Amino acid sequence: GDSVTQMEGPVTLSEEAFLTINCTYTATGYPSLFWYVQYPGEGLQLLLKATKADDKGSNKGFEATYRKETTSFHLEKGSVQVSDSAVYFCALSTRETSYDKVIFGPGTSLSVIP
Amino acid sequence: EPEVTQTPSHQVTQMGQEVILRCVPISNHLYFYWYRQILGQKVEFLVSFYNNEISEKSEIFDDQFSVERPDGSNFTLKIRSTKLEDSAMYFCAPGVRVPQNTEAFFGQGTRLTVV
Numbered sequence: 001g002d003s004v005t006q007m008e009g010p011v012t013l014s015e016e017a018f019l020t021i022n023c024t025y026t027a028t029g030y031p032s033l034f035w036y037v038q039y040p041g042e043g044l045q046l047l048l049k050a051t052k053a054d055d056k057g058s059n060k061g062f063e064a065t066y067r068k069e070t071t072s073f074h075l076e077k078g079s080v081q082v083s084d085s086a087v088y089f090c091a092l093s094t095r096e097t098s099y100d101k102v103i104f105g106p107g108t109s110l111s112v113i114p
Numbered sequence: 115e116p117e118v119t120q121t122p123s124h125q126v127t128q129m130g131q132e133v134i135l136r137c138v139p140i141s142n143h144l145y146f147y148w149y150r151q152i153l154g155q156k157v158e159f160l161v162s163f164y165n166n167e168i169s170e171k172s173e174i175f176d177d178q179f180s181v182e183r184p185d186g187s188n189f190t191l192k193i194r195s196t197k198l199e200d201s202a203m204y205f206c207a208p209g210v211r212v213p214q215n216t217e218a219f220f221g222q223g224t225r226l227t228v229v
Binding site: 043044101105 | 147155157158162203205219222223
């Protein structure tokens with residue numbers, strides 16, 4: 001079945017460091033890919049998305065490129081801030097999946113220290 | 115402006131009691147999904163609901179769970195007899211179909227604590 005794998009956390013970075021969170025997926029058909037963010041004590045927010053190969057999603061300084069050849073959607077940010085501390089979930093949705101449910105990766109906890 | 119409002123934001127209930135979690139979408143969505151996130155763990159799909167009936171459910175969604183749209187607007191998840199392991203965040207996600215996929219808009223969630 002469809003699935004998402006992402007790097008294990010927690011990840012701890014100093015402010016202004018470069019961030020990469022790896023994400024790979026397995027899917028039938030052609031999925032759309034998402035990154036969701038969950039700040040402490042809050043719900044899920046869509047951070048960015050890409051719907052076809054080579055698309056780049058971007059938001060709030062974060063970027064991820066849909067790589068079909070490597071089935072990856074790695075999240076990057078050039079300079080993290082303390083306010084970026086959160087759990088990041090890579091996810092996919094595919095029209096071939098029954099009624100397009102979103103399948104989440106296990107999440108990666110990020111802590112940014114001053 | 116959120117696409118969906120979930121109520122209550124936090125509910126504490128005794129084991130064995132029934133709980134009803136509510137989801138009020140802003141727009142007239144046809145697709146609804148419920149997800150569960152046990153504290154510190156991954157977000158798990160529970161059930162999808164389309165055209166007023168369940169279209170898919172996971173293994174987690176056993177006979178203790180039910181969903182309905184009682185008034186054509188609100189969307190509810192009922193747990194008939196709660197267990198300690200039902201303690202989790204529950205997210206409602208109405209969805210709209212766009213050409214590539216269905217975009218799901220997640221609510222802020224309801225934190226359910228079973229004691």
